[in-house]
Amino acid sequence: MPVLLGDSQVMSDVRRQVQLAATAGMPVLITGESGTGKNVVAQNLHMLSERRERSFVQVNCPSLPHSLIESELFGYEAGAFTGANHTRNGKVDQAQKGTLFLDEIGDLDASVQAKLLQVLQDFRFSRLGSTEERAVDIWLICATHRNLQADIKAARFRSDLFYRINVVSIELAPLRDHRSDVRMLLAHFLRYYELKFGRTLPPLSGSVMKLLEAYHWPGNVRELENLVKRYVVLGNEQAIVEALNESESASSDSVFIPDGNLPLRIQTQRAVRMMERQIILRALNEHRWNRRKTAQSLDISYRALLYKIKDAGLPRLRQAHSDACSPEEKQR
Ligand SMILES: Nc1ncnc2c1ncn2[C@@H]1O[C@H](COP(=O)(O)OP(=O)(O)OP(=O)(O)O)[C@@H](O)[C@H]1O
Numbered sequence: 001m002p003v004l005l006g007d008s009q010v011m012s013d014v015r016r017q018v019q020l021a022a023t024a025g026m027p028v029l030i031t032g033e034s035g036t037g038k039n040v041v042a043q044n045l046h047m048l049s050e051r052r053e054r055s056f057v058q059v060n061c062p063s064l065p066h067s068l069i070e071s072e073l074f075g076y077e078a079g080a081f082t083g084a085n086h087t088r089n090g091k092v093d094q095a096q097k098g099t100l101f102l103d104e105i106g107d108l109d110a111s112v113q114a115k116l117l118q119v120l121q122d123f124r125f126s127r128l129g130s131t132e133e134r135a136v137d138i139w140l141i142c143a144t145h146r147n148l149q150a151d152i153k154a155a156r157f158r159s160d161l162f163y164r165i166n167v168v169s170i171e172l173a174p175l176r177d178h179r180s181d182v183r184m185l186l187a188h189f190l191r192y193y194e195l196k197f198g199r200t201l202p203p204l205s206g207s208v209m210k211l212l213e214a215y216h217w218p219g220n221v222r223e224l225e226n227l228v229k230r231y232v233v234l235g236n237e238q239a240i241v242e243a244l245n246e247s248e249s250a251s252s253d254s255v256f257i258p259d260g261n262l263p264l265r266i267q268t269q270r271a272v273r274m275m276e277r278q279i280i281l282r283a284l285n286e287h288r289w290n291r292r293k294t295a296q297s298l299d300i301s302y303r304a305l306l307y308k309i310k311d312a313g314l315p316r317l318r319q320a321h322s323d324a325c326s327p328e329e330k331q332r
């Protein structure tokens with residue numbers, strides 16, 4: 001079972017919720033950005049539950065064509081449709097007495113949502129092409145990176161289904177909201193990949209460590225794991241610094257995409273923050289990351305600039321730009 005790591009209060013709370021949910025056995029909805037560990041949580045739930053000896057069946061909803069999801073989930077009888085040459089068990093059947101994990105449930109289309117709701121209401125289902133009703137004994141765990149409340153408002157997701165799957169909810173925070181875990185996650189994945197690739201690397205330098213602790217981690221723990229893997233495979237810190245620079249320049253090019261489901265005030269705040277971030281990044285680049293000169297050019301105090309750099313999740317690229325920094329800047 002993959003371990004759910006993290007010493008922060010946020011992660012301790014998640015582990016406690018996982019323990020409680022695993023004993024309660026009620027439907028669980030796991031939410032969180034990509035790479036925050038939703039699959040890890042689902043596997044932990046199953047392994048900590050009394051169903052651990054039974055199967056854990058995972059369905060990745062977006063990877064299945066809409067036309068196939070229904071037969072994939074509920075199975076079919078021979079002759080149910082063209083090409084159905086023999087009877088086939090669906091995922092619900094395979095998960096009987098065990099756990100069914102529907103990953104990215106927000107991607108299910110309306111007809112499958114309706115059928116799933118029916119199953120959750122009646123605890124019965126039938127295979128496609130069959131009238132025989134079968135009892136359902138599954139523990140349902142769902143996950144999504146989407147905001148299902150917004151999808152309900154936009155009539156993309158059924159509210160009655162939402163209440164059935166969201167009896168217990170576990171929300172995973174983005175890594176930038178529990179940066180205190182970055183150090184231990186780095187150490188863990190470093191050990192793991194050193195063992196896996198049979199290599200030993202020097203510990204990360206203080207300056208790269210600072211970069212990583214200040215970074216905004218758009219890809220969350222998965223991104224951190226990939227960075228460490230890259231470090232172990234390529235064998236030098238420059239690999240990490242380059243990856244961070246690429247990510248920074250990609251996000252500084254990003255455009256604000258309006259979201260019709262959010263209030264104007266929040267969207268405007270986000271747009272302004274994104275613009276401000278780009279302005280600061282451009283000024284920093286123009287002044288080769290000399291923060292005093294950048295602050296002067298933007299007509300704000302040095303302290304205000306440092307605060308804004310941190311607030312915008314920009315790394316303090318001292319290591320990457322050390323050649324460009326003035327001696328006074330390097331001493332700080
Ligand atoms: N708290 C954690 N402790 C240890 N490893 C973690 C943790 N969170 C995530 N990971 C690791 O990060 C990677 C991504 O995790 P996972 O696949 O569970 O994320 P996810 O939220 O399901 O992402 P996606 O939405 O893209 O499917 C995995 O390799 C997983 O082992």
Ligand SMILES: [Mg+2]
Pocket residue numbers: 038039103
């Ligand atoms: Mg996942």
